[in-house]
Amino acid sequence: MRRGFFALYLLLMVTLACQGLVPAAPTPTLTSPPPTATVTASPTPIATTPPTLTPPPIELSDPADFDVRFHPDGGLYVGDLVSMEVIAPLDAEIDGNVSVQVVNGEGEILGESTFAPFGIGGRQQATLEWMWDTAGLEAGAHDLSLALLPGDVTWTETIVLLPQEQLGLPESESQWAIEESDCCLLYYLAGTATERDIQALGESADEQAQDVADKFGIDFEEPIEITLMSRVIGHGGFAAGEIYISYLDRNYTGSDFDLVLHHEMVHILDSRLGGNLRPSMLAEGLAVYLTGGHFKPEPLMPRAAALLDLMVPDSSSDWYLPLEMLADSFYKSQHEIGYLQAGALVEYMVETWGWDAFSSFYRDIHHPHGGKHSTAIDDALVIHFGVTFAELELLFREALLEQNVTQDYRDDVRLTVYFYNTARRYQNAMDTSAYFLTAWLPDGPTMRQYGVVADFLRHPSSPEHITLEALLVSADGYLQIGRYREAAGTIRAVNWVLDAMDEGVAEPFLAHPVAASYYQIAKVMIEQGYKLQQVQDQGESVLVLVNEFGSELIPIQLDWVEGQWQMEQGQ
Numbered sequence: 169m170r171r172g173f174f175a176l177y178l179l180l181m182v183t184l185a186c187q188g189l190v191p192a193a194p195t196p197t198l199t200s201p202p203p204t205a206t207v208t209a210s211p212t213p214i215a216t217t218p219p220t221l222t223p224p225p226i227e228l229s230d231p232a233d234f235d236v237r238f239h240p241d242g243g244l245y246v247g248d249l250v251s252m253e254v255i256a257p258l259d260a261e262i263d264g265n266v267s268v269q270v271v272n273g274e275g276e277i278l279g280e281s282t283f284a285p286f287g288i289g290g291r292q293q294a295t296l297e298w299m300w301d302t303a304g305l306e307a308g309a310h311d312l313s314l315a316l317l318p319g320d321v322t323w324t325e326t327i328v329l330l331p332q333e334q335l336g337l338p339e340s341e342s343q344w345a346i347e348e349s350d351c352c353l354l355y356y357l358a359g360t361a362t363e364r365d366i367q368a369l370g371e372s373a374d375e376q377a378q379d380v381a382d383k384f385g386i387d388f389e390e391p392i393e394i395t396l397m398s399r400v401i402g403h404g405g406f407a408a409g410e411i412y413i414s415y416l417d418r419n420y421t422g423s424d425f426d427l428v429l430h431h432e433m434v435h436i437l438d439s440r441l442g443g444n445l446r447p448s449m450l451a452e453g454l455a456v457y458l459t460g461g462h463f464k465p466e467p468l469m470p471r472a473a474a475l476l477d478l479m480v481p482d483s484s485s486d487w488y489l490p491l492e493m494l495a496d497s498f499y500k501s502q503h504e505i506g507y508l509q510a511g512a513l514v515e516y517m518v519e520t521w522g523w524d525a526f527s528s529f530y531r532d533i534h535h536p537h538g539g540k541h542s543t544a545i546d547d548a549l550v551i552h553f554g555v556t557f558a559e560l561e562l563l564f565r566e567a568l569l570e571q572n573v574t575q576d577y578r579d580d581v582r583l584t585v586y587f588y589n590t591a592r593r594y595q596n597a598m599d600t601s602a603y604f605l606t607a608w609l610p611d612g613p614t615m616r617q618y619g620v621v622a623d624f625l626r627h628p629s630s631p632e633h634i635t636l637e638a639l640l641v642s643a644d645g646y647l648q649i650g651r652y653r654e655a656a657g658t659i660r661a662v663n664w665v666l667d668a669m670d671e672g673v674a675e676p677f678l679a680h681p682v683a684a685s686y687y688q689i690a691k692v693m694i695e696q697g698y699k700l701q702q703v704q705d706q707g708e709s710v711l712v713l714v715n716e717f718g719s720e721l722i723p724i725q726l727d728w729v730e731g732q733w734q735m736e737q738g739q
């Protein structure tokens with residue numbers, strides 16, 4: 169650790185000596201100019217009417233139409249168990265009768281998989297999980313042949329394997345480890361931030377489990393299995409038999425470990441209590457309500473009421489999502505608005521009819537004819553409370569209108585939506601394995617069985633990725649403490665860079681002064697052998713938190729000297 173500091177110190181001394189007489193450039197601000205009237209966060213547009221003219225299905229003769237992705241994401245190394253996603257073109261009529269076969273250079277079949285919907289988003293793709301064991305292969309380029317079956321469409325994908333020796337810490341030495349707390353078995357990756365904090369995480373898990381058990385009035389029967397992922401996937405939490413939670417220092421989705429864990433634990437006990445349908449809107453609403461917030465503790469009713477005050481730009485619509493539509497397409501609706509409304513709705517129902525009556529209703533919703541959740545909810549509402557779904561919505565909206573909505577609530581809700589839309593935009597553009605609708609989420613027990621760590625540890629980490637993630641972490645930090653002006657500006661910086669990248673601008677980080685500053689800091693830290701995790705603005709100076717060899721977080725003070733951010737002398 170000291171060697172790196174010393175090298176940086178020497179470099180800075182040289183820099184200072186050479187540039188002593190150069191006039192200093194003005195200190196760039198790491199916070200941002202105030203938001204302008206045009207900076208509003210628009211919720212993701214809701215799907216409207218289908219197009220009247222459907223384009224003809226494309227011919228399946230051009231392999232270039234298929235998007236092929238490899239895992240683990242962030243470079244492939246000798247020794248990896250490589251997975252592949254072959255994503256069908258949007259307009260293609262490909263179903264489970266079509267498969268992809270992959271053959272290596274020696275003519276051996278590595279795997280075959282039929283096309284099927286993948287992830288929450290149901291993307292049509294052939295998924296070949298851990299199909300190629302690269303242990304013992306030469307570093308360098310390898311050709312894999314892909315064939316669509318049946319048919320004669322074939323093409324070649326060239327994969328470059330990097331030498332195993334180039335795999336840095338912690339991954340080169342990481343392996344699965346386990347921590348046992350009262351409630352839980354926590355699986356984590358050695359050498360990462362999860363190992364550093366594992367004791368506190370176990371204690372927190374016990375507190376959350378106790379709270380969830382108290383709220384439901386039943387205990388967890390078996391230890392809860394929690395897999396801690398050292399990379400961001402989705403919004404940081406999933407429950408699928410066991411719980412998966414992202415825990416890392418540069419967690420750019422800002423998810424709070426305690427809240428996400430509590431939310432996912434609610435899903436586990438909720439499913440154990442049973443019920444025929446348990447519509448997504450109410451299941452997620454229940455988790456948000458019992459957790460007291462979605463991504464952070466939040467008063468649900470007044471924040472949901474703020475949606476009625478926020479307007480979609482160039483329209484007369486507010487941000488509130490009609491409940492019938494929300495119930496029927498919950499996971500495809502604007503994420504933060506959907507969860508907030510669902511949580512507030514469950515709170516309203518529990519406050520109105522009591523927990524027992526709500527619980528009886530919720531567990532007595534049945535799969536309807538036609539498959540619409542809204543119909544099922546409507547039927548159960550009439551039986552249990554004598555109101556239709558439409559009448560419930562009128563009552564709910566009346567209750568929202570009685571809430572005391574402050575400007576802070578409006579700002580916070582608006583910027584929360586803006587923040588998460590931006591984080592997802594980043595994922596879609598640059599960290600595609602993480603995007604929640606099609607997240608790459610291999611099975612934890614199987615990963616542990618085969619000793620696979622890379623899928624939950626490695627992720628794209630170029631200076632560009634690190635910079636944008638650090639900006640998102642800062643934006644979330646500003647949001648958490650109510651510094652809305654800085655939050656808005658920092659989120660805007662990310663968007664301007666992504667806009668510039670979309671436009672093919674040569675130096676996209678120059679699109680925004682805050683982004684340019686972060687980019688310079690990221691590059692300086694990388695050059696000095698540090699992994700940048702967080703940037704904290706301290707006015708005239710900046711405190712960065714970095715790792716060097718291990719997971720220890722090292723604070724480094726930077727000053728704006730001679731036109732660039734430099735370490736303070738003596739650090």
Ligand SMILES: [Zn+2]
Binds near residue numbers: 431435452455
């Ligand atoms: Zn959930």
